[in-house]
Amino acid sequence: MVVGLPPRPGLCSVDSGIRAITRPSADVIQSFVQPGRIAAVHFKEGDAIKAGQVLVQQDDAAERVLLAQLKAQSEDTTKIRASDASLAQKRVDLQKLEKAAASNAATALEVEHAKLDVTIAELSLELSQFEHDQAIRKYEEQTIRVEHMQIKSSIDGWVEKIEVEVGESVNTTIEVIRVVQTDPLWIDAPVPLSQAVGLRAGMTARIEFPGSDKKPQIEEGRINFVAAVADAASGTLRVRIEVPNKPRRPAGEHILVNF
Structure with a gap:
């Protein structure tokens, strides 16, 4: 059968x-x-x-606490403003020394040191801006991590x-x-x-x-x-x-x- x-x-x-x-x-x-x-x-x-x-x-309680901390850091521009103010002062000091050197009231070595101070202040400002950018990226990264602690429907x-x-x-x-x-x-x-x-x-x-x-x-x-x-x-x-x-x-x- x-x-x-x-x-x-x-x-x-x-x-x-x-x-x-x-x-x-x-x-x-x-x-x-x-x-x-x-x-x-x-x-x-x-x-x-x-x-x-x-x-x-x-x-995500702990992750949100960290997110708030990183958000505050990403919005803080204190170091940038401080570095910018320091650079502005160093440039003023250099200009004064250059005028003084023109009338033999300051030595060439003092002028060179003032120029070096300006360069260091410029680099310090760049570093502050870089660190601020990194703080923003860390905040964005943590934001993504917190979002990944939710499952959302794709359809x-x-x-x-x-x-x-x-x-x-x-x-x-x-x-x-x-x-x-x-x-x-x-x-x-x-x-x-x-x-x-x-x-x-x-x-x-x-x-x-x-x-x-x-x-x-x-x-x-x-x-x-x-x-x-x-x-x-x-x-x-x-x-x-x-x-x-x-x-x-x-x-x-x-x-x-x-x-």
Whole structure:
């Protein structure tokens, strides 16, 4: 007796449709880039989210104290102003000595020392400016570190899975949260080469979804990608179809595709 196997995606005839499976148009698993303790989880599984919203927050109290300190240092220009004032005074002293030397009231050595003082004061001002620039960069670096202690959504979608709890310590290898976008859905259909050669991005496709009363539900999709390399073993070409999903059908359904 031969036992029949369930059909695999892409193995039914072209006349009845090409079997495929829907998937999210975006599926993002996010982790933290540095170890830490979870301070807050702002959403629960199944919640709708928008791009840019903070999903999970690490405890950043100590990092924010350091950030405030570095911010104050980056805004402090005291050393620059002091160096600038010192340089201005050294230049005035040099001018006076040069006038005095012109009337033989100061020696050449004194003038040379005054010139050296001006040079040192100029270098001191440059050093103060450099240190100030470095303080700004350290503040910017710490700002980025604090931002990295939050996980923000990169897409509009839904929270599919949360892997952590408040108070838990995590490292960079831990998957924290999974976010998916299922409107639109994507379908990667393995289309026979004989049919795929005429397909182009922008063309429409007819998608048959399973219906609740055993009647298929028909939706119209649009091709947004046709692969450039065929699968030699199956003689098929991957064609991606995008289908609107306002009813929020789950990804992972077996469907039929017709062109």
